[in-house]
Amino acid sequence: MKIITVLVLDGVFDSSLSITLDTLHAAQSILAARSGAPAVQVRTIAAKAHVTTGAGMRMKADLQFKTAGQGVSDWIIVPGLGHRSDQALSDGFARSDTRQAMAWLAAAGTGKTRIAASCSAVFLLAQAGLLDGRKATTAWWLAPAFRARYPAVTLDEARMLVRDGPCLTAGAALSQLDLMLAIVSEVFGESVAHWCSRYLLIDQRASQARYMMRDHLEHEDPAVIAAERWIDARLAQPMTVTALSSALALSPKTLARRIEAATGVSPIKFIQRRRLSRAAHLLETTSLSIEAVAAQVGYQDSTALRKLIKREFGVTPSTLR
Incomplete structure (x- = not known):
């Protein structure tokens, strides 16, 4: 028994x-x-x-x-x-x-x-x-x-x-x-x-x-909140960790430490997750093609976005529609 x-x-x-x-x-x-x-x-x-x-x-x-x-x-x-x-x-x-x-x-x-x-x-x-x-x-x-x-x-x-x-x-x-x-x-x-x-x-x-809705995460680090806002305002543009740290007046090392403490991921992964979160929202709430969604979140190649969605979310983009 x-x-x-x-x-x-x-x-x-x-x-x-x-x-x-x-x-x-x-x-x-x-x-x-x-x-x-x-x-x-x-x-x-x-x-x-x-x-x-x-x-x-x-x-x-x-x-x-x-x-x-x-x-x-x-x-x-x-x-x-x-x-x-x-x-x-x-x-x-x-x-x-x-x-x-x-x-x-x-x-x-x-x-x-x-x-x-x-x-x-x-x-x-x-x-x-x-x-x-x-x-x-x-x-x-x-x-x-x-x-x-x-x-x-x-x-x-x-x-x-x-x-x-x-x-x-x-x-x-x-x-x-x-x-x-x-x-x-x-x-x-x-x-x-x-x-x-x-x-x-x-x-x-x-x-x-x-x-996940990134804006609802229970963290209070003002630097991470500012990073989220900076990234979200530029999702369609190329961006680097160096540019992000410069915009926040932090060294890349300090930025990495604070992002990892709040989210558990590196700044590069953090940027990627913001892009993917927005992509998932667009796929769920609009009729935009995957190519158009990719362009809006900074991916010139829709194939790359498809692969990332599959890897991170465990589903295909069509499943999110």
Whole structure:
């Protein structure tokens, strides 16, 4: 019998929790229909008997931290916490139930249990020390705040899922779908995961890069904000890092350090991502040809833009229309 434990905190993002439980229930039903009996136990754990979700719903937890002990779980899943800003995360970490959850997770991380989280819940794993020296992803708009808090974690917010050792992390809230399919595939088998995706109409996505809105990233470095504005005003023109640093009255080295601290990428990659973000917006909202879009974002060759979109977003330009 395999055991999956879902950790639930007050204020949990309702859809993230529902996706977790509904996907597991669907997988159990499919497995039961094929083998006669489910071989997986799903249980919830919280700091107290009842939890109130972000939308005000109340649910009864199966277990509580103080009485359950560590027990044995094959997987621990932490749905999104519902925190939408760095300040909200700081406030959440100060709560008693969150501190209990981190202590319980830290103890679980010393064994063979695998631990998964998406969106702001990835911060909980990092705060508990489970991601030090590992790779991870999280909600794209919280990436700068994550980097500032956890420099020991290698963050790639463009990816939808990142697996490193016993930890599996996912991007923004509804990437919980992708997270759950990956877990179902491992626990229940690829065939069950396939049928879950068919019944629930879940499409697996390799990247969250195409969904990013750069203006909504949670960073406050004025130099990086100024760089964004300078680049966006000149997307159709040739530009260099030297010209950008000169416009901001910074040395190329200082500019590179500040951009990388805020975004995790080099200035060249930063410029490229601004171009691609604008290209994706134009493809999604206009009927411009790919050649016209390429010209507007500084690529003379539409083939190069096609290749970059495929590499960075995991889709073709026509998919964005």
